Amino acid sequence: MSKASNQPLSKPSYAPTMTLAMAQQRAQFIYHIRNFFRQRQVLEVQTPLLSQAGNTDTFLQSVAAQVTYQDKPCTYYLHTSPEFAMKRLLASWQVPIYQICPVFRDNEIGARHNIEFTMLEWYQPNYSLDEMAAELGELLEMLYGHPIIMSHYRYVDAFMDFVGIHPLTASLVALQAVAEDKGLTGFDFNSVENSQTNNEQDIRQSWLDLLFSHAVEPNLGHDLPTLIIEYPPATAALAKTTVDKEGNEVAKRFELYINGIEIANAYDELADGQVLRERFEQDNRLRWRHKLPEMPMDEHLIAASDELIPCSGIAVGLDRLLMVTTGASSLEQVIAFPSGLA
Template sequence: MSQDPNLSTSPTFDKSPYAPTMSLAMARQRAQMLASIRQFFAQREVLEVQTPLLSQAGNTDTFLQSVSANVTYQDKPCRYYLHTSPEFAMKRLLASWQVAMYQICPVFRDNEIGSRHNIEFTMLEWYQPHYELSDIADELAQLLEALYGYPVIMNHYRYVDAFMDFVGIHPLTASIDALQAVAEDKGLPVFNTSGRLDEQPSNEKIDSENSRQDWLDLLFSHSVEPNLGFDLPTLITEYPPATAALAKTAIDKDGNLVAKRFELYIDGIEIANAYDELADGSALRERFEQDNALRQQHDLPVMPIDEHLLAACDDLPPCSGIAVGIDRLLMVITGTKSLQEVIAFSSGRA
């Protein structure tokens, strides 16, 4: 994506120890982007909502680590969790109110530091009742058009096709041994038997289906992601079923089970993640319990399951939802290279 030539991409940072890493000019651009997003949804009569940052439940996803907080509730010490996204609480609202809604809020993910990561970042999330994934993709394109100021065409690229083009192996049918061999051939770090990355290569094989997804994620992040979204914003669709999280699954045109979700990439950066939402409390409970079992295998804390969300599933309308990383979106719109340039204070300076 080419950037607006009128946008400044070379901010001058104040070197004083208290100063922000974001310039005043960038702060104004950020404020304008947030105002434009709110105007976009107001014109479509999508309700802006606000849900708690703290929850008694946590995210069970193995690869999303919640930030815990010790609080006192009714004079008793309790452990709460800062949300990794507003998804669970928003679905409870959606089950009760049955209307389209959005939220812009800070979210928190532990141990996320880097040029594209921060422990605290800003997320836009919205839900549209009775929308298919194609409908939410169209609305995403309209939002990008409003923010870029010109029509946006998006490339649709199946996960299988992208993987075969850039990795050279079929991700849904290849054996774990084959995936490991390709990773080693590419000189990528390998996993030990617990599913963790080793600093040095190892010949130990991984025999669990969960670890199979580890290999796919490793190969995708190193060999596929860096090539996506440079000519056109790119939607990667039909992910492996192990990545379904809270999405429905379906059979693709080749007869393989896939997750009904997509991710948006611009300039090699993941910007958005969308689901055709699964509204089946018993199926979600099974997934959460499987997540926690996997967390135990990885020596990660077991997370309390959100019983309120499971109860709300019975009343959740058919819908699609999407989460957009506001900070990363501002990065690609302005052509900046580091998250520090588009947020006031990174976690290291907070």
């Protein structure tokens, strides 16, 4: 008879990375979220995962799918967010809506990233960003089971506190010097192919994004859930812009951070088809400079934008939110099969 081994038994290769207990917590978590919106008479909707249009954002890579439609091969894209289709519904129905669905972003792997993850997105007609932040706070209180106080922190102030330089007025040389001083070397945003055509604003924003992600984000939301507000205008994406108290143009958006992790992203939604088209075209020019494929624009969304009523919308990464509410240390603990095991 062989001796019993003191080594723990390894999991079989087919086993999920999430425990049964966590799966039960996750099911209750999603049940409570649906109940939260049901009580507020927010309509649950379902939109297609596949679209003929892709996300033009330079830093969000769509997953392409080769399909056959009407006997012809064509490329569709798995959505990076249900935003585009939901805004088409909102323009037509003009009622509060929400959706819980899988979304897909290529080349997203890590403790806090996965190619496929779950998103909660909702839109409230005639809501200001402050009202949307208040509703987000109510959702957090329901999930945590106790009152929540959220800190409001301007992007400019957070940047100056943790980087030591004003993000909206600093020169490109100063931004690069600070990045190098903080050990962020090996990045040269001026060396992109055809760099003579690069827009200075695009290069500035690349340095700002690098510094924010490495020097600011890890410090956010450890004492209180933190809303970063008044982002640079280059990050407006599908949001409106406004002017801050110093006279600088800023995006009307906020992001929620908890324990150094980005959890949610909210906009005072842009409702101007021509401006949206110009932003998509600018995105594609930037994608070309970075040797990324240009993405087909969503003409349906552009047309719907002119009919979009004043509203705010928010996207919440549910897997990350479940992580922080349960104390999990990685996405693998809150999803059954991460991309590497799917």
